[in-house]
Amino acid sequence: MTTTTTTTTSTPPVTPPVVPPVNKADEEEFYTWTGKARGWLLKKLPPEKLLPQDQPSYVASWIYVFGMGAIAALVVIIVSGIVLSFNGPLWWHQSSLGHFVNSTHLWSVELFFVFMVVHLWGKYWMTAWRGGRILTWITGVVAFAVSIVAGFTGYLLQTNFASQWIAFEGKDALNAAGIGAWFNVANLGQIFMWHIVLLPLAVGVVVALHVVLVRMHGVVSPADATMTDSQLRDAPALDAAAGKGN
Amino acid sequence: MHGLALLAAGSEPGIYLGWGPFVIQLGNFVVIVVMLVLFVLALVLPFTKGKTRK
Numbered sequence: 001m002t003t004t005t006t007t008t009t010s011t012p013p014v015t016p017p018v019v020p021p022v023n024k025a026d027e028e029e030f031y032t033w034t035g036k037a038r039g040w041l042l043k044k045l046p047p048e049k050l051l052p053q054d055q056p057s058y059v060a061s062w063i064y065v066f067g068m069g070a071i072a073a074l075v076v077i078i079v080s081g082i083v084l085s086f087n088g089p090l091w092w093h094q095s096s097l098g099h100f101v102n103s104t105h106l107w108s109v110e111l112f113f114v115f116m117v118v119h120l121w122g123k124y125w126m127t128a129w130r131g132g133r134i135l136t137w138i139t140g141v142v143a144f145a146v147s148i149v150a151g152f153t154g155y156l157l158q159t160n161f162a163s164q165w166i167a168f169e170g171k172d173a174l175n176a177a178g179i180g181a182w183f184n185v186a187n188l189g190q191i192f193m194w195h196i197v198l199l200p201l202a203v204g205v206v207v208a209l210h211v212v213l214v215r216m217h218g219v220v221s222p223a224d225a226t227m228t229d230s231q232l233r234d235a236p237a238l239d240a241a242a243g244k245g246n
Numbered sequence: 247m248h249g250l251a252l253l254a255a256g257s258e259p260g261i262y263l264g265w266g267p268f269v270i271q272l273g274n275f276v277v278i279v280v281m282l283v284l285f286v287l288a289l290v291l292p293f294t295k296g297k298t299r300k
Contacts, residue, residue, distance in 0.1 A: 060293045062287065062288035062289075062291055062293055063285075063288040063289060066284075066288070110277065113277075114277065114280060114281050114284070117281050118284050118285050118288065121281075121285050122285070122288065
């Protein structure tokens with residue numbers, strides 16, 4: 001008669017390997033241009049980057065508020081501008097509600113430029129073009145430049161002596177630059193079209209692109225933050241590579 | 247006449263400040279000062295506490 005004995009050996013508890021989250025765009029095969037475009041978008045701008053739930057703690061500073069402040073002012077500009085364009089110059093000159101909406105439009109523009117300039121100063125002094133963010137910087141510059149042209153056409157649409165004076169001061173410079181035919185500051189109807197169609201469209205598109213680029217690259221850190229700062233993107237991997245743990 | 251008065255309202259020369267050869271309209275000067283004050287305050291004022299994560 002034989003007996004069998006079983007021996008049990010104590011094994012250490014097995015910890016499951018840490019699997020990094022797999023991007024859906026990496027595991028799916030794309031073979032059409034629409035699919036490839038979707039793959040590219042998912043890789044560059046996954047939903048968790050497009051609409052993040054959290055931001056690094058350094059974003060909790062007033063200097064990081066002014067970009068969104070400028071966008072909020074832009075929304076008020078567009079809404080009040082739509083109301084003005086539906087009613088026309090006589091309305092905003094002669095009715096009290098027209099005066100109010102006209103003033104709302106003017107003061108939201110003032111706030112837009114104030115917030116945009118403080119945002120520019122903040123980003124300039126933290127060298128915000130770092131870390132592959134040069135296109136974000138450039139789109140910000142373009143948004144600022146196009147907004148100035150949009151503001152200029154707004155002054156031309158006051159339809160008062162000031163706008164007439166501004167138009168006739170500006171026309172010679174624009175004619176000398178060779179664009180007077182397409183941007184004729186003495187032609188109220190043409191400038192109205194520039195102000196309510198093409199320029200707002202340009203500002204909107206550039207600002208939208210600017211925001212998408214901020215989402216893609218993440219909010220820039222203060223200049224004195226180091227790359228091993230645990231608040232920064234990819235910091236755990238960098239810390240692990242440097243043997244610092246987390 | 248009423249309409250003309252309204253049209254003329256935007257043609258007031260405004261107040262100008264001058265230091266030697268440097269001249270600036272009061273409104274523009276105020277906007278620049280406001281931007282500088284906002285910038286400094288944004289750097290020194292503590293930020294409000296946000297929501298705590300559950």
